[in-house]
Amino acid sequence: xxxxxFSEQEREGVYRAIAERRDIRHFLPDDxxxxxxxxxxxxxxxxxSVGLMQPWHFIRxxxxxxxDDIYHLVEIERVNTAKALAEREDEFMKLxxxxxxxxxELIVVALPDRRERHIFGRRTLPEMDxxxxxxxxxxxxxxxxxxxxxxxxxxxxxxxxxxxxxxxxEGSRPIAILCLGHVEAFxxxxxxxxxxxxxxxxxxxxxxxxxW
Amino acid sequence: xxxxxFSEQEREGVYRAIAERRDIRHFLPDDxxxxxxxxxxxxxxxxxSVGLMQPWHFIRxxxxxxxDDIYHLVEIERVNTAKALAEREDEFMKLxxxxxxxxxELIVVALPDRRERHIFGRRTLPEMDxxxxxxxxxxxxxxxxxxxxxxxxxxxxxxxxxxxxxxxxEGSRPIAILCLGHVEAFxxxxxxxxxxxxxxxxxxxxxxxxxW
Numbered sequence: 564x565x566x567x568x569f570s571e572q573e574r575e576g577v578y579r580a581i582a583e584r585r586d587i588r589h590f591l592p593d594d595x596x597x598x599x600x601x602x603x604x605x606x607x608x609x610x611x612s613v614g615l616m617q618p619w620h621f622i623r624x625x626x627x628x629x630x631d632d633i634y635h636l637v638e639i640e641r642v643n644t645a646k647a648l649a650e651r652e653d654e655f656m657k658l659x660x661x662x663x664x665x666x667x668e669l670i671v672v673a674l675p676d677r678r679e680r681h682i683f684g685r686r687t688l689p690e691m692d693x694x695x696x697x698x699x700x701x702x703x704x705x706x707x708x709x710x711x712x713x714x715x716x717x718x719x720x721x722x723x724x725x726x727x728x729x730x731x732x733e734g735s736r737p738i739a740i741l742c743l744g745h746v747e748a749f750x751x752x753x754x755x756x757x758x759x760x761x762x763x764x765x766x767x768x769x770x771x772x773x774x775w
Numbered sequence: 776x777x778x779x780x781f782s783e784q785e786r787e788g789v790y791r792a793i794a795e796r797r798d799i800r801h802f803l804p805d806d807x808x809x810x811x812x813x814x815x816x817x818x819x820x821x822x823x824s825v826g827l828m829q830p831w832h833f834i835r836x837x838x839x840x841x842x843d844d845i846y847h848l849v850e851i852e853r854v855n856t857a858k859a860l861a862e863r864e865d866e867f868m869k870l871x872x873x874x875x876x877x878x879x880e881l882i883v884v885a886l887p888d889r890r891e892r893h894i895f896g897r898r899t900l901p902e903m904d905x906x907x908x909x910x911x912x913x914x915x916x917x918x919x920x921x922x923x924x925x926x927x928x929x930x931x932x933x934x935x936x937x938x939x940x941x942x943x944x945e946g947s948r949p950i951a952i953l954c955l956g957h958v959e960a961f962x963x964x965x966x967x968x969x970x971x972x973x974x975x976x977x978x979x980x981x982x983x984x985x986x987w
Contacts, residue, residue: 567795567961569921573788576781577921578818580789581914583779586823606790608978610913611798613930615965615973621982629985644898655895673987683867684930686856691930693902694950697909701822702793704910705917709781709789718825718896718903730986738906749779753827761827766820770833773841774942 580705583749587713588662590744595668599710603743606706612695614683619696622729624669632728633671633720633740634663640719658758661717666742671725672700676734693738700739713746792917795961799925800874802956807880811922815955818918824907826895831908834941836881844940845883845932845952846875852931870970873929878954883937884912888946905950912951925958 569577604621612618624630641660645652663669678692685691700716707714717740725737755761781789816833824830836842853872857864875881890904897903912928919926929952937949967973 567958568923569788569791570784572782572784573791574921576785576788577792577917578814579781579785581818581821581918584821584823602790604982605978606793608981609793609796611796611916611928611965615967615975617976617981619981620987622987623982623984626985640899644894644896647894647898660896682856682859684856684872686859686931687852687933688930688950690902690905693905694909694912694930697906698913698916700906701910701913702917704823705789705914706793709786711780716823718900718906719898721899732987735987738900738902746779753823755827763827764829766817769820769829769831770816770835772835773838775832775834775944775947 576709580708584704584708585713585750586754587715587742587746587749588659588754589746590662590665590667590713590742591747593667593745595712595743595745599712600668603703603706603710607699607703610695610699610702613685613691614681616678616681616692616695618674618678618692619699620673620675620735622671622673624671629728630663630669633669633725636720636724636728637661637663637717637740640721644719658760660719662715662742663717663740665744667744670741670743671729671737672696672739672741673731673735673737676732678734696738700741707743712743713749715742717742788921792920796916796920797925797962798966799927799954799958799961800871800966801958802874802877802879802925802954803959805879805957807924807955807957811924812880814922815915815918815924819911819915822907822911822914825897825903826893828890828893828904828907830886830890830904831911832885832887832947834883834885836883841940842875842881845881845937848932848936848940849873849875849929849952852933856931870972872931874927874954875929875952877956879956882953882955883941883949884908884951884953885943885947885949888944890946908950912953919955924955925961927954929954
């Protein structure tokens with residue numbers, strides 16, 4: 564018996580979290596227990612990062628006024644996105660694309676300043692900082708699912724404006740507004756499929772051998 | 776009892792995969808079973824994506840010559856990175872930063888062409904395609920850990936050259952060379968810590984409230 568083996572149930576837990584994780588916009592008002600929130604942040608922080616640069620920063624939003632300001636920033640971008648979508652404008656405006664006012668925890672994730680010092684694995688691909696931070700967010704998403712907590716990643720915002728609102732240092736950049744909270748249920752399918760916005764295509768269309 | 780709850784063991788499996796996932800460069804020669812590889816790709820493909828755009832493509836490298844060509848591309852960038860690191864050049868050159876010739880499966884992940892059609896969640900943050908693809912790769916990494924399979928993400932390459940080598944369409948872009956295979960052991964700590972290249976900083980330095 565190999566020491567690094569997972570039990571069947573541990574392995575199934577991983578696949579279950581991957582399969583049942585959803586981008587959540589509907590929340591119950593109940594608080595998240597502080598130790599649960601701490602486990603989720605720890606899960607994020609355990610992500611690998613290019614050259615071990617740990618390119619992430621988590622800002623927990625606890626001030627009501629700040630949450631409202633963030634909501635309004637997102638609302639402006641929601642309208643701008645709808646206009647940019649042209650013929651699908653009305654359809655888009657009917658979608659629920661965020662749960663900022665309802666979720667019990669609101670966390671902004673940002674890439675830190677002074678990332679240019681980190682060359683390892685980024686000389687030709689500087690955007691690997693965002694890749695690492697995204698892996699951290701995915702860890703948090705899966706851990707949240709395992710805890711029965713819903714999480715949504717909102718990317719409808721003007722980064723400069725959100726940065727100013729949170730007094731972020733020059734060179735840093737917000738990449739996510741995360742909404743977290745207890746849920747009535749996890750969506751059976753991605754919400755954009757449930758709402759007939761889009762249909763996911765099957766895996767075999769995304770795999771090829773030796774060439775595109 | 777809430778239907779969406781995980782059992783204790785399922786939940787522990789998720790946290791264990793997150794804690795024990797490593798960026799692997801040392802592989803055993805044994806093949807990965809086709810059904811395992813398929814489960815890993817399926818795990819990747821279950822990631823959420825901004826506006827359900829599914830911005831990923833997986834190219835499985837099975838031709839020996841192509842694997843050698845990719846190895847040489849990475850070797851060129853490894854030397855260029857070492858030079859760019861200046862005073863740490865010699866130290867960097869001693870690190871094992873890839874396992875391309877030893878791993879049993881080599882997979883290139885790319886962002887597909889025609890991503891500009893997808894506006895949802897990307898109008899102000901176009902790089903959310905890379906964020907979604909990174910979440911897919913993290914799913915694969917955690918599933919691999921649960922299967923006892925090691926995976927390494929190599930980002931030391933010139934994207935245009937790798938793109939040309941694989942006849943990728945204009946507008947697409949490679950973001951990862953993934954090395955996968957069975958392992959003797961998973962590193963106890965991130966390899967860059969084990970090799971004294973860098974020391975990870977603790978979570979509390981990365982969390983703040985309402986401001987930076």
